[in-house]
Amino acid sequence: MSLLTDEPLGPQVTVRAPAKINLFLGVAALASDGFHPLTTVYQAVGLYDDVTVSEAGEWSLRLLGDPRVDLDAVPTDDSNIALRAARALLAHHGMEHRALAMTIHKSIPVAGGMAGGSADAAAALVATDRALDLQTPDEDLLRIAASLGSDVPFALFGGTALGRGHGEEVEPLEDAGGWWWVVVESDLGLSTPTVYRAFDDLHAQAGTSGPADAPALPASLLEALVNADVDTLAAALHNDLQAPALHLRADLGRTVEQAEAAGGRAALLSGSGPTVLVLCASRDEADGVRERLVEAGHERVTAVPAPVAGVHVVEHA
CATH class of the missing domain: 3.30.70.890 (GHMP kinase, C-terminal domain)
Structure with a gap:
């Protein structure tokens, strides 16, 4: 994969995604599927990553970030979760032959327990959908999000929500607080x-x-x-x-x-x-x-x- 940004072939879309915290995180013993069942209350907080996507002749990824963020800890190869999200959405629509130029600007701490990678994946799904006018149904976006990681569906919702299963079963909660x-x-x-x-x-x-x-x-x-x-x-x-x-x-x-x-x-x-x-x-x-x-x-x-x-x-x- 080239790390040089290719010339965009269509609209450029920037999507912002929030960090998450857990107000409550209850963890059960390791289950037979290799995961720990969870009961958690997610809350989205005002710390954000921005993901910018446009169609291009070849895949590329550029990382930017606040000086306090350790960008060296973020993969730039195909293991990057935002790239995997974009590829998964294109595959869902049978468009594996198309490519994207992606820029991620990080403000969420890396490996900080605030789901920055999951936020990037959720932002990449929405940015890809809008840049290519794919009009993906919400239920399909949520299903793809859940396949990428337990915290990705919540980043699509934001607000405050109850999470069950591995955290991917999300139910919005009433929250009157500021x-x-x-x-x-x-x-x-x-x-x-x-x-x-x-x-x-x-x-x-x-x-x-x-x-x-x-x-x-x-x-x-x-x-x-x-x-x-x-x-x-x-x-x-x-x-x-x-x-x-x-x-x-x-x-x-x-x-x-x-x-x-x-x-x-x-x-x-x-x-x-x-x-x-x-x-x-x-x-x-x-x-x-x-x-x-x-x-x-x-x-x-x-x-x-x-x-x-x-x-x-x-x-x-």
Whole structure:
């Protein structure tokens, strides 16, 4: 595959996709299909990647990003999930012979537990569909998204949603809140499969394989969303992958402690980590927490709103 951008042969479409966090992540023991059944509540937050697509004479991929994002950790070959998404959509329409020029501008942390790759895949699906005027039905887009990864369907929805199965069964939830989160990034990424293996190992050491079923979602969390009750939401936040991630990375435990000391209502790990999140009641509270964490030595700290929309077109030229 060439890494030189080819001349576009048609419209150029840019689609924006949000990062995700998990307000609740309950993990069951490894099932016979090789996956851990999940119960999770996704929320899309105001940190975005942009994917730009146009038809071209040959496939190409260009990576851009904020200086704080480790682009070296993003594959540029055919293993890139955004490229796989575009190819899967073309194959769905019997158009394997066509090619695309793609540019990804990343602001979501890489290997940060915020589903940046899944966001890119969802954005690539919509950008490809719009650039080639494929008019793919929503149910087909969702089916292709689910085949690419558990978090990809949610990136199409955005907002706040319940996820089941491997996380790919998505049901939008009522959310009246205007939440603010402080996102504390880590200099080193953390592999999601590695964290799941640590989850299995910790349960094996305890003489169990883990819970047979994913923990039930607390009713208080759903009530907090409906009533925009930040303190009830803070008390209901939960992540079964936090313990194994902290077992692998003791430094993250110190970050969580510093995040809790900086204010806000609660701190937890984002997904499989290593990004740490602080729930705040307002933008002013979030700005104060961010400033205190910067003073404590954390350089990559951002205050973001939630929930935000899923993938959406921002440019069509």
